[in-house]
Amino acid sequence: MARVYVGLGANLGDRQGMLERALGRLRAEPGIEVVRVSAIRETPPWGPVEQPPFLNAVAALETDLPPRELLERLLTIERALGRTRSGARFGPRTIDLDLLLYADEVVDEPGLQVPHPRLAERRFALEPLAELEPALLVPGRGTVSALLAELH
Numbered sequence: 355m356a357r358v359y360v361g362l363g364a365n366l367g368d369r370q371g372m373l374e375r376a377l378g379r380l381r382a383e384p385g386i387e388v389v390r391v392s393a394i395r396e397t398p399p400w401g402p403v404e405q406p407p408f409l410n411a412v413a414a415l416e417t418d419l420p421p422r423e424l425l426e427r428l429l430t431i432e433r434a435l436g437r438t439r440s441g442a443r444f445g446p447r448t449i450d451l452d453l454l455l456y457a458d459e460v461v462d463e464p465g466l467q468v469p470h471p472r473l474a475e476r477r478f479a480l481e482p483l484a485e486l487e488p489a490l491l492v493p494g495r496g497t498v499s500a501l502l503a504e505l506h
Contacts, residue, residue, distance in 0.1 A: 355387075355416040355417060355418055356416070356417055356418070356456060356457040356459075357389075357414060357415070357416060357457055358414070358415045358416070358417055358424065358453070358455065358456050358457065359412055359413070359414055359415070359454040359455040359483060359486070359487075359490075360380070360412065360413045360415060360428065360451055360452065360453055360454060361410065361411075361412050361450070361451070361452040361454050361470070361478075361479045361482075361483075362376055362377070362410065362411045362412070362413060362449070362450070362451060363408045363409065363410045363411075363447070363449070363450040363452075363478070364376075364408065364409055364447065364448060364449050364450065365399065365405060365406045365407060365408040365409070365446050365447065366406070366446050366447060366448045367448055369408070369409040370394065370409060372435060372448055372449050373394060373409055373411060373449075375435055375449075376431060376432075376435060376449050376451060377391060377413065379431045379434065379435070380413065380415065380431065383427055383431075385417055385418050385419045386415055386416075386417045386419065386424075386427070387415060387416040387417070388413055388414075388415055389413075389414045389415060389416055390413070390414040390486055391411055391412070391413045391414070392411045392412045392413075392482030392483070392485045392486050393411065393482065393485060394409050394410070394411045395409070395410055395411070395478075395481065395482065396408070396409055396410075397409075397410050397477070397478040399446075400476060400478065403446070405446040406446065408478065410478045410479070410482060411482050412454065412479065412482035412483045412485075412486060414486050414487070421453065421456045421459065421461050421466060421468055422463070422466055424453060424456070425453050425465075425466055428451040428452075428453060429451075431449075431451060432449050432450070432451055435448060435449045436448045436449070437449050437450070452470055452479070453466075453468060453470065454468075454469065454470045454473055454479060454483065455468065455469050455470070455473075455483075455490070455492065455493075456468045458491065458493055459493070460493045460494065469492050469493055469494070469495065473492060473495075473501075474492070474495050474501045474504075475505075477502070477505050480498060480501055480502040480505065481502065483498050484498045484499055484502050
């Protein structure tokens with residue numbers, strides 16, 4: 355089983371309820387065990403599009419699914435919860451599930467990059483990740499706590 359970290363975010367509608375529904379769906383997925391979940395925090399939007407604030411969290415999972423299959427499951431959960439990708443990139447969304455880290459693996463395939471390519475720039479992902487595992491090593495980048503300190 356691989357330890358995996360998934361970022362959760364929502365900034366439209368019932369944000370808290372959407373995060374809870376996404377976690378419920380993750381818990382119900384065969385081959386995925388939700389081990390821990392960070393506190394949920396409100397964060398300012400990231401990116402060029404004017405939009406409401408987000409609620410964000412990170413979930414630590416154990417899985418025997420390979421990275422591509424796990425990503426497909428995350429995308430399926432997003433779609434089931436009403437996520438569409440027709441709007442602006444980095445725009446508002448009902449739910450966002452990002453595969454941040456997959457054990458100590460580095461994956462660079464079309465449509466799948468692990469560690470998440472913008473993880474080191476995103477306080478909204480690093481803070482809840484640091485809450486769960488501050489000494490966790492992000493392959494090729496350093497520890498979560500060091501990356502977070504670079505943002506201060």
